[in-house]
Structures are given as structure tokens and as C-alpha cells.
Amino acid sequence: MLAALANVLRVPELRRRVVFTLVMFAVFRLGTHIPVPGVNASMIEQLFNNGNLFGLLDLFSGGALSKFSVFAMSITPYINASIILQLLKVVIPTLEEWSKEGQEGYKKINKLTRYLTVVLAVIQGFGMAFGLRSAINNPSVFSILMIVASLTAGTCFLMWVGEEITQRGIGNGISLIIFAGIVSRLPDGISTLAKYLNAGTINILNVILFLIIALAMVVFVVAISQGIRKVPVQYSKRIVGRKMYGGHSSYIPLKVNQAGVIPIIFASSLLMLPATIGQFVKVPWVQKVAGYFAWGTPLQTTLYIILIIFFTFFYTAVTLDIKNMSENIKKMGGFIPGLRPGKPTTDYLDMVMTRITLSGAIFLALIAMMPHIVVFLTGIEGIYIGGTSLLIVVGVALDTMKQIESLALVRHYQGFMK
Numbered sequence: 001m002l003a004a005l006a007n008v009l010r011v012p013e014l015r016r017r018v019v020f021t022l023v024m025f026a027v028f029r030l031g032t033h034i035p036v037p038g039v040n041a042s043m044i045e046q047l048f049n050n051g052n053l054f055g056l057l058d059l060f061s062g063g064a065l066s067k068f069s070v071f072a073m074s075i076t077p078y079i080n081a082s083i084i085l086q087l088l089k090v091v092i093p094t095l096e097e098w099s100k101e102g103q104e105g106y107k108k109i110n111k112l113t114r115y116l117t118v119v120l121a122v123i124q125g126f127g128m129a130f131g132l133r134s135a136i137n138n139p140s141v142f143s144i145l146m147i148v149a150s151l152t153a154g155t156c157f158l159m160w161v162g163e164e165i166t167q168r169g170i171g172n173g174i175s176l177i178i179f180a181g182i183v184s185r186l187p188d189g190i191s192t193l194a195k196y197l198n199a200g201t202i203n204i205l206n207v208i209l210f211l212i213i214a215l216a217m218v219v220f221v222v223a224i225s226q227g228i229r230k231v232p233v234q235y236s237k238r239i240v241g242r243k244m245y246g247g248h249s250s251y252i253p254l255k256v257n258q259a260g261v262i263p264i265i266f267a268s269s270l271l272m273l274p275a276t277i278g279q280f281v282k283v284p285w286v287q288k289v290a291g292y293f294a295w296g297t298p299l300q301t302t303l304y305i306i307l308i309i310f311f312t313f314f315y316t317a318v319t320l321d322i323k324n325m326s327e328n329i330k331k332m333g334g335f336i337p338g339l340r341p342g343k344p345t346t347d348y349l350d351m352v353m354t355r356i357t358l359s360g361a362i363f364l365a366l367i368a369m370m371p372h373i374v375v376f377l378t379g380i381e382g383i384y385i386g387g388t389s390l391l392i393v394v395g396v397a398l399d400t401m402k403q404i405e406s407l408a409l410v411r412h413y414q415g416f417m418k
Helices: 001-011 010-030 041-045 055-058 076-088 094-099 103-131 141-168 173-183 186-199 204-226 262-280 284-292 298-319 321-329 343-368 370-378 389-411
Strands: 230-233 239-240 243-246 247-253
Touching: 010 141, 010 173, 010 389, 076 103, 076 141, 076 173, 076 243, 076 298, 094 103, 103 141, 103 370, 141 173, 173 389, 186 204, 204 343, 204 370, 204 389, 230 343, 247 343, 262 298, 262 343, 262 389, 298 343, 343 370, 343 389
Parallel strands: none
Antiparallel strands: 230 247, 239 243
16 A cells, blocks of 8 residues: 555655645644634533534534634535435425536536535524523624624635645545544544553553454444445347447446435434533423433433434435436346336335345444443543544545545556555
8 A cells, every 4th residue: 555655646746636635634724723703712612522412513623613713613514505405306306407417417506505505604603603602702793793704704614625625636625624623533532542541540451452443343334335235237239320239237336325424413413402402401301301312321322223223214215216226227228137127126126225224224323332332341431433433534535545546547556446
């Protein structure tokens, strides 16, 4: 791999892309330390832990939210806008038509995503300013508007940085920003582990077991993320003019984890909401209900697993059109061996997708439960190995390696993947 990396860095264009991406990372990390004016950041930092919604958002922002910097909202509004438009394709015919128009349709959807990002950023900024108004030094209308403007500008700037990385860097700009934010928390985890060792809370055997589990989780996530079910497709021969087309075999790659990390994010956000509300609403019955949904309670754990499985099936059904896939196979003169084109093919693909989606849902639920398993086996608390962060980091790393490999192979160099 080191030889492949050296080959990549010898190519001037690839070297410029890598350097540009690293510079953008430095800009992102610098912005996480620029505070929003008029806010007492030390008061806000006390609200953040892994058991509420702020802790999840702080993870994606690389600690910028706990510092309440100009990048406090990170790229979250853009991600929400993308998910919303993706879900709306099912109910809005215009969006579905745009998605089929190729590059021009992509430009239209991307432009709409930017506008929706600004709207969501303003709404989220007002919500954060209102919810954290006790930490504002002078909670006037002007101060709140200035905070909202600062947060929205930070999100828009990160959106621009992500697009620049995609065009002038190594690609996957938005994903790489999230990746950089999550990986930046790694030194804090190592520091916490060293403090536990120095204090005698844990011993070296606990650390070794912790590292073995972490490595096994990475291998497991890579295997499932890359796992596909190959459905064979045979294409019949057809003559167009004087040329003959078809007559070959191929396959449809159905991913085991088609929904990605979205189900865990949805489930986490819903279940962390009561605990977050309980921090601000000091009403006895609200506090009692929030206690039932605290991180690690039996009710929270059970609902967490159920919601992850539900959202896995829901998001897969929304984003993967089995009927359209079957019709495309028929239009191209293809068929699945042993099945007639049309409804039998649709029913078969639906059955296969249901089975592998169940496997993917169980995988996501298991990954989401890993923090509890790690604490139970090692006794190490306070170092959060979450399924959300692990799936994002591994997924982005694999996609980035493929992107670099494609850039290297174009120039006849051996890439990372073999």
C-alpha cells in the first residue's frame, strides 16, 4: 500500500488533489475553534455527553458544537436536505423526473438541495439559539440574529468546502468533512484511555481486549459494507441493423447494507430527543419520562433495536425501486434464469431483497449495541465506539480509496485496491 501511495504522490495532478484536500481539512479544523460571538461556551460544553441529541450532533461536527463555534451545525443541514429530497422523490413526480435526466437533473436537484440547506440551517440555528439562550451573554433579538447568521454562514461555508473537495480534491467532499470531524475525536479517546491506565482504573489486559474488539468491529463492518448478493441475469441475443447485441451473462449486485448508516441516525435522534428535552424542561413528569429513555435503560435499548430494524426496511423500500429494476431488466432483453420477466421477476427480487435487508438490519442493530458490549467485556467507560461513527468512517474510507484508485489507474498506476 505504501508503494501504491508513493506512485499516487508522484503524479502532479493527484498530488495537488491530495494537498488541496488536506488544506481544506485544516481550514475545517481551524473553524471549529472560532467561537460564535456573544456566547458563553463553557456553559454550553457542560450539556454535552453521549446520552443526548447534542452529543450525537457534536460527534458529527468534530467537537465544534460543544465549543459552539461557527461550524457548530457542521454539514448536518445539508445531509438533512439531501435525505428529505431523496424521500420526496417517491411522492413528487418532478423530482423523480429530474433524477432520470442525468447530469442536468443532478444540477437541478443539487441547486434545490443548497436552497433547502440554507432554510434548514436558519431553522436549526434559531432552535439552537433559543434552546441555549441561557448561555447567551446578552439574549437580545440582535444577539440571537447574529448567532443564527454566524451558524448559517458556517454551514454554507462547509457546504462550499465539501463541493470544492469533490471537484478539486479526491472526491466525496461532504462525506470527508464528516469523516474528518469523527476522526478528530480519536486523540481525546486515546487521552481518556491513558488517564484510566495512570489512575489504575483499568489494566493493560483491558486495553488489549479493547483494541482487539475495536479491530474485529472494523473488519466486521468492512465485510458487511462490501457484502452483496449477486442475482444472475441472462441477456438474450438481438440484432440491431447489422450488429448483434446481448447474449451474455451478468448479475445484479444487491447490497446487504443498502440503507447504510441512516437507520441508526434516525433511531438515535428519536430516542435521544426525550432525554434532551428533559434537560431543559424541569417538570417532574417530563423528567420521569426522560429517565425511561436514558441511554442504556432496558426500554431505550429495546426500542433502539426495533427502530433500527424498522428504519432499515423503510429506507431500503424508499430508495430501492424493485419494480423499476425488474422493468429495466425486461427492457434490456434480460431475464433471471428460471423466471419469466415481469411480475415473477419482481416477486423474486423483492423476496431476495427482504431476506438480505433483514440480515443488514440485524447487522446494524448489533453494531449499534457495541458500546454496551464493549463496556460489559472490558469495563472501559467514557470511550464511545458508536456504530454510527464506525460505519461512516469505514464507508468513507472505502469510497475514498476507490476514488483514489480510479484516479491512479487512469494514469496506469497500480491503486490501493487489489
